[in-house]
Amino acid sequence: MRRGYLRDPVAAGLVPVHSDLMNDSGSGVHYYWCTRHHRVETDADVCPARHVLGPYDSAADAEGALQKVRERNEVWEAEDARWAGEGS
Structure with missing residues (x-):
């Protein structure tokens, strides 16, 4: 046996996989807050991800x-201040 190699052969094909975590069993509609237009948007009219x-x-x-x-942000800033010794 050579070191650094798998002893068992790897499947040479596609293997069907099912995951409930990746299954979108909800309504299928997602909602987003647009920071450019200051409004709720849906999948049908959503702005680019950066917005x-x-x-x-x-x-x-x-x-x-x-x-x-x-x-x-308030919680994180308070935690940062405590960690840095500003709150004591």
């Missing part, structure tokens, strides 16, 4: 995207 946050499961979630970003 949107998402996807979200509902229009309400997409509409609250910026607030969630603000909240997360």
Whole structure:
């Protein structure tokens, strides 16, 4: 046996795979918050990825995207300050 090589042969063809994690069994509609137009957009009218946050499961979630970003940033900034010793 040579070192660094597989002992068992590798399949030389396509192998069918099924994953529930990659299965889109929901409504199929995704919602995005557009930072350029300041509105909720769907798959049918979404701007380029550099301008949107998402996807979200509902229009309400997409509409609250910026607030969630603000909240997360505040938490991270506080954690950074504590880590750097600014809060003690």
